[in-house]
Amino acid sequence: MTRTEHTTHDIDVDAPADVVYAVIADARAWPRRFGPTLHVEHAELAAGVERLRIWAGANGEVAHWTSRRELDRGRRRIGFRQEVSSPPVASMAGEWQVRERPGGSTLVLTHEFTAVDDDPQGVDWITRATDRNSRTELGNIKQLAESWAELARLEFEFEDSVLVDAPLETVYGFLNEAAEWPTRLPHVARLDLREDTPGIQHMSMDTRTADGSEHTTESIRICFPGAGIAYKQLRTPSMMSAHTGRWSFAQTEHGVRVTSWHAVVLNPEAIPAVLGPDATIASARAFIRQAAGGNSRATLALAKRFAEERHG
Incomplete structure (x- = not known):
């Protein structure tokens, strides 16, 4: 008989329960808010029901699964169950619950899971990954909820687009073949790429900024x-x-529209050291918009030229 394992983690948060619930409910923002989460694809299924495709770091690897979530805002509960799991996970389900308490709230996260073939090593791997990621997520949610007003100033998004008169697969190939970027993009000084699993790329890159400095x-x-x-x-x-x-x-009917989208959370403590003692959140946002956006626009322009010359 398959053995189901159970775990419970909780944390006290000095923030209203509704704020804590809001942090958990906004799954599309998880990659920039939670360390282990790498990417989330979101689809509405019905009122209060959604499907999430999630990629996350787990014990130094990239795990991927598909979950169904049921959101109950009134009771501040979110139940989840993996529809498609990755070995060694055979099944995974659980619940977020936010409870009010004097001066704040308590967040409880429960999991129940099974391992493929009840393998003890698989159970140990899942237990360690669940414990590590749960503790990280709870700590992050606490920090986010307790600084919710400040987060609105530090978090921002922007994008740039270009229209390319060439086949989609050609311009996609240019951006997918990042190992070639040092010879194709002037602002890339070095790039190391490995792809142990098809479609999952680990990248280390040195980028030149407009003033000639480099960052990794x-x-x-x-x-x-x-x-x-x-x-x-x-x-x-x-x-x-x-x-x-x-x-x-x-x-599109006029070509392929290629868009570079960014989501950034500022580190306010580093701003004076980079931009000077008089720098503000607004000036830091403008600087990053120009620096990161500038590199993206340069990459888009070169991708356009590469693809159109190849098929010109």
């Missing part, structure tokens, strides 16, 4: 051929506490 980033990219490339920086420039993004492609 480390990212994981999740590639969807012909549709998009999502990424999360694991090592960010100092002014960012988080940076995620996506290259997306849309066929």
Whole structure:
């Protein structure tokens, strides 16, 4: 008989229960808010029901699963069950519950899971990954909820697009073949890429800025051929506490629209060291918009030229 394992983790949060619930409910923002989460694809199924495709770091690896969530805002509960799991997980389900308490709230996260073939090593792997990620997620939710007003100032998104008169697969190939970027993109000084699992790219890159300096980033990219490339920086420039993004492609009657989208969370403590003592949140946002957006626009322009010259 298959053995079901149970875990419970909880944390007290000095923030209203409704705020804590809001953090958990907004799954599309998880990659920039929660360390282990790399990418989330979201689809509404019905009122209060959604399907999530989630990629996350687990014990140094990238795990992927599909979950169904049922959201009960009135009771501040969110139940989840993996519809498609990745070995060694055979099944995984659980619940988030936010309880009011004097001066704040308590967040409880429960899991129940089974391992493939009840393998003891699989049970141990899942237990360790669940414990590590649960503790990380609860700590992150606490920090986010307790600084919710400030987060609105630190978190922002932006995007740039270009229209390419060439086949979609050609321009996708340019952005997918990141190992070639040092010879194709002037602002990339070095890039190391490994792809142990097809479509999951681990990238380390040195990027030149407009003033000639260089910074190193480390990212994981999740590639969807012909549709998009999502990424999360694991090592960010100092002014960012988080940076995620996506290259997306849309066929139009006038060509392929390629869009570079970024989501950034500022690290306010690093701003004076980079921009000077008089720098503000607004000036830091403008700086990152120009720096990161500038590199993306340069990449888009070169991708356009590469694809159109190849098929000109």
